[in-house]
Amino acid sequence: MEAFPAATPAASLVFTTVLSQGPLSRVELSRRTGLSSAAVTKAVRPLMAAGYFVEAADESAPPAVGRPANPVRVDGGRALFIGVKVTADEVIAVLADLCCRIRLARHVPLTAREPGAVIAVIAELTAELRTEAEGFGVPVQGLAVAVSGDVDRAAGVVRYSPFLDWRDIALAELTTAVTGLPATVDNDVRALTVAEQWFGAGVGLSNFALVTVGAGIGCGLVVNGRVVSGAHGVAGEIGHLSIDPRGPLCHCGNHGCVEAIASDSAIVRRIERDTGEPLAGPAQALELAHGGSPVAREAYADAGAAIGRAIGSVVNLLGPERVIISGEGLAAYDLFAAQIKEAFSATAFSTADQCDVITRPLAFEEWARGAAATAIQTFIGSDTF
Amino acid sequence: MEAFPAATPAASLVFTTVLSQGPLSRVELSRRTGLSSAAVTKAVRPLMAAGYFVEAADESAPPAVGRPANPVRVDGGRALFIGVKVTADEVIAVLADLCCRIRLARHVPLTAREPGAVIAVIAELTAELRTEAEGFGVPVQGLAVAVSGDVDRAAGVVRYSPFLDWRDIALAELTTAVTGLPATVDNDVRALTVAEQWFGAGVGLSNFALVTVGAGIGCGLVVNGRVVSGAHGVAGEIGHLSIDPRGPLCHCGNHGCVEAIASDSAIVRRIERDTGEPLAGPAQALELAHGGSPVAREAYADAGAAIGRAIGSVVNLLGPERVIISGEGLAAYDLFAAQIKEAFSATAFSTADQCDVITRPLAFEEWARGAAATAIQTFIGSDTF
Known part of the structure; x- marks a missing residue:
C-alpha cells in the first residue's frame, strides 16, 4: 500500500x-x-x-x-476504502472514497455467524468491490470491519460480541489474510461516531455524544476532540447505565439497565408480559403501539424515559455540546420523543440542559460508512496521534 | 509577571x-x-x-x-503560587512552589459569605503569604481560587455556587483587582483533579476519575490526558446522576440523585426520619453508626451502594484506568466500603470492572494545593493547549 x-x-x-x-x-x-x-x-x-x-x-x-x-x-477520488458492518442478519459493505462518500453498497444475508463463515462473506464482498474499484482507476487502500460489542481496535481483536456470539476473534489479522488489505476492526458505534465527527452532525464539535437506539442501546463519545475508547476496551456503555434498582433483569446480570428497559427485545418482552400474548418481534410491537394499544404505548413511553435519563447522565458527566440520537429505533420516535425530552430535562443538572439534543436517521449503510471512516483513519495515521 | x-x-x-x-x-x-x-x-x-x-x-x-x-x-523553588480553597466555613490558602509543594498554609474562618467579604479575606491572606514569600526571595507568580459549583474558568466567573449562594460572580477579575496578581478560578473538584493528575494518584494515567464524597458528591474526569470541563460549564456531576426514580427528592429538583442519598446531609436527614430524632450534624451521624445504631448503619450502607453504582456508571461510559475516591466522607469509609465495591462490581459492564478503584485521604489543604496547581497551569500556559 x-x-x-x-x-x-x-x-x-x-x-x-x-x-x-x-x-x-x-x-x-x-x-x-x-x-x-x-x-x-x-x-x-x-x-x-x-x-x-x-x-x-x-x-x-x-x-x-x-x-x-x-x-x-x-480530492476524494484519490483513494478508495472498503467499510463493512456485520449485523446478526447480514453483512453490508460499501466502497467509499477518501471523503467517505459512498460509491457502491452491497448487502449479503448471513446464513451462519461463525467467524469463518462471516470472514468468507467479507472476502467475497471485498473481491467484488475491488473489481468495481478498477473501474474508477484508483486502488483500494484499506478495509475496516465494524461489529457491535467489545472490540480492541489497537489489537485488532473482537473481545466479545453478544450478537455474533464471538469471543477473542483476531478479526483484523484474519481479514488481512483473506483480502491482502490492511484491516481495521472497531466497535460499530465508535465507527459511526468517527463518521459523524468528520462528516456528520459532529463536524466542528470538540465534545458530543452519539446515542443509538434499537436492538441495543449504544453510545459513542467524543471528548476534547477524540473518540473515547476506554482503558479496558469498554466505553460508551450507556445501555448498561443502571437507572432503576428495581427495574427488569438485564442480560448482563444487573437490574434496571437502560437496555433492559428500552431495547427492541425489552419492549417486546414487556408487551408480551403485560398482554400475555407472544409477539413476532419489534415490528409487531411498533404496529401495536401505532394502532393505539395502551400497553404497547406505555412500554415505549417507559423506554423513552429510560433513554432520556441515560442521556441526562451522559450530559451531567461530560457536558457535551450536542447529543445525536440515531439507530433503527428512531422508527418509534413519535412514540417516545416526548418522554426522552422530558426525562432528559428533569435529569440534566443546571446549565447542562442547554445541550443540543437532535435526532438523525442513519441507514445501515451509514454504519458501513462508519467502518470506512475508521479505515481512512488508519490509512492517514490519525489514530496514532 | x-x-x-x-x-x-x-x-x-x-x-x-x-x-x-x-x-x-x-x-x-x-x-x-x-x-x-x-x-x-x-x-x-x-x-x-x-x-x-x-x-x-x-x-x-x-x-x-x-x-x-x-x-x-x-526547580520547584524557581516560582511560587498561592492556592485558595473557599468552603462554606473557612478560607484555606497555601503558598506552593512550582512543583506544587506546600511551603505554608493558613486557615481563616468565614464570618460572612458575601463575595465582598470572602474577597477581603482572600486579599488579606494573599498579602500575608506574599510577605512570607519574600523570605524565600522568589516572587509569587499567580493565584487561584477554587470553589464548589459551576465555575467558568475561561471567563473567570463563578456561575453558581450553592454552598456560598453566589451567582455570576466575576471572581478572577475581582481577585486580581485587590491582589494585583493574575488570578484563575476553577471548580474545586476539577482543581483537585489537576493536582492528582500532575502530582498524585493520576500521574502517568491518560484516563482516570476522582470521586469526592462528603458535603457533596463530586467528580473530576481526565479523558485522553485532559481534564473534562464540559461545553456549558457542567461536567463530572456524578452527584446528580439519577440512580433511582423512586429515590428521595434532591435539592436540584430531581428524584434519586446520588447526592440525595449519599451526601452528609442526606445521611443525616435519613437517620432523623427513621429515628424521629434531630441530629446535630454529620459528626453525630457517624458516631451513631460507629456506636452500632442499625438505622445509621443502614443509611451509610445505602449511601455506599449509591456511590458504587455511580462509579459503575462513570466506568461504563468512560472506561478509566483508575477511580480515586477521596473527600471528607472517607471518615465513614469503614461503614460503606463493602457496599461501594459490591455495587460497583454489579454495575460495571464486562471488562470495565478491571478498573482500579482506590481510596486516598486528602486534607482540605490539598484542595487549596489543587487551586495552586491551576495557578501553575495558567502560568505555564498548559490550559491553552
Whole structure:
C-alpha cells in the first residue's frame, strides 16, 4: 500500500481539518488548527504534491496563476476504502472514497455467524468491490470491519460480541489474510461516531455524544476532540447505565439497565408480559403501539424515559455540546420523543440542559460508512496521534 | 509577571512531563512525549536557560562536565503560587512552589459569605503569604481560587455556587483587582483533579476519575490526558446522576440523585426520619453508626451502594484506568466500603470492572494545593493547549 505523506501530528491535524471542514484557505487553516502559517504551508505542500489536496477554485475571486490564497480541499477520488458492518442478519459493505462518500453498497444475508463463515462473506464482498474499484482507476487502500460489542481496535481483536456470539476473534489479522488489505476492526458505534465527527452532525464539535437506539442501546463519545475508547476496551456503555434498582433483569446480570428497559427485545418482552400474548418481534410491537394499544404505548413511553435519563447522565458527566440520537429505533420516535425530552430535562443538572439534543436517521449503510471512516483513519495515521 | 518560556504545545508538553514524572533524561522525555529528540532539545534549552529546569545529578554515573545525558528536573523553588480553597466555613490558602509543594498554609474562618467579604479575606491572606514569600526571595507568580459549583474558568466567573449562594460572580477579575496578581478560578473538584493528575494518584494515567464524597458528591474526569470541563460549564456531576426514580427528592429538583442519598446531609436527614430524632450534624451521624445504631448503619450502607453504582456508571461510559475516591466522607469509609465495591462490581459492564478503584485521604489543604496547581497551569500556559 501507498504511504500517506502526513506523518506528524501537525500534518495529520491539517489533513483531518480540511477533510471535515474544507475547502479552507491556508489562513483559515492556521486559525482553526492553531498552527503557525509556516507549519500549515509545510504540512500542505506534500499533500498537494501527492494529489491528496487540490486547489479549490475560488469562484468569487478573479482567476490568477498559482494564487496561494486559494482554498484547498481533499480530492476524494484519490483513494478508495472498503467499510463493512456485520449485523446478526447480514453483512453490508460499501466502497467509499477518501471523503467517505459512498460509491457502491452491497448487502449479503448471513446464513451462519461463525467467524469463518462471516470472514468468507467479507472476502467475497471485498473481491467484488475491488473489481468495481478498477473501474474508477484508483486502488483500494484499506478495509475496516465494524461489529457491535467489545472490540480492541489497537489489537485488532473482537473481545466479545453478544450478537455474533464471538469471543477473542483476531478479526483484523484474519481479514488481512483473506483480502491482502490492511484491516481495521472497531466497535460499530465508535465507527459511526468517527463518521459523524468528520462528516456528520459532529463536524466542528470538540465534545458530543452519539446515542443509538434499537436492538441495543449504544453510545459513542467524543471528548476534547477524540473518540473515547476506554482503558479496558469498554466505553460508551450507556445501555448498561443502571437507572432503576428495581427495574427488569438485564442480560448482563444487573437490574434496571437502560437496555433492559428500552431495547427492541425489552419492549417486546414487556408487551408480551403485560398482554400475555407472544409477539413476532419489534415490528409487531411498533404496529401495536401505532394502532393505539395502551400497553404497547406505555412500554415505549417507559423506554423513552429510560433513554432520556441515560442521556441526562451522559450530559451531567461530560457536558457535551450536542447529543445525536440515531439507530433503527428512531422508527418509534413519535412514540417516545416526548418522554426522552422530558426525562432528559428533569435529569440534566443546571446549565447542562442547554445541550443540543437532535435526532438523525442513519441507514445501515451509514454504519458501513462508519467502518470506512475508521479505515481512512488508519490509512492517514490519525489514530496514532 | 514573568513570561514563561514554553509557548508551544510541544514545549508545554515537555515541561508538564518533567514536572509530573521527572527527573527524566532527554531520551526518556522523547520516548514519553512522542516528540523527536531535536524537538525535546529545542524545548529543554530555554527552560534550562531561564532556570525552570536544572540538571539532576545522576548519582550512579561518574561526574562529567556538561553531560547532556543527565536527567532534568523542575526547580520547584524557581516560582511560587498561592492556592485558595473557599468552603462554606473557612478560607484555606497555601503558598506552593512550582512543583506544587506546600511551603505554608493558613486557615481563616468565614464570618460572612458575601463575595465582598470572602474577597477581603482572600486579599488579606494573599498579602500575608506574599510577605512570607519574600523570605524565600522568589516572587509569587499567580493565584487561584477554587470553589464548589459551576465555575467558568475561561471567563473567570463563578456561575453558581450553592454552598456560598453566589451567582455570576466575576471572581478572577475581582481577585486580581485587590491582589494585583493574575488570578484563575476553577471548580474545586476539577482543581483537585489537576493536582492528582500532575502530582498524585493520576500521574502517568491518560484516563482516570476522582470521586469526592462528603458535603457533596463530586467528580473530576481526565479523558485522553485532559481534564473534562464540559461545553456549558457542567461536567463530572456524578452527584446528580439519577440512580433511582423512586429515590428521595434532591435539592436540584430531581428524584434519586446520588447526592440525595449519599451526601452528609442526606445521611443525616435519613437517620432523623427513621429515628424521629434531630441530629446535630454529620459528626453525630457517624458516631451513631460507629456506636452500632442499625438505622445509621443502614443509611451509610445505602449511601455506599449509591456511590458504587455511580462509579459503575462513570466506568461504563468512560472506561478509566483508575477511580480515586477521596473527600471528607472517607471518615465513614469503614461503614460503606463493602457496599461501594459490591455495587460497583454489579454495575460495571464486562471488562470495565478491571478498573482500579482506590481510596486516598486528602486534607482540605490539598484542595487549596489543587487551586495552586491551576495557578501553575495558567502560568505555564498548559490550559491553552
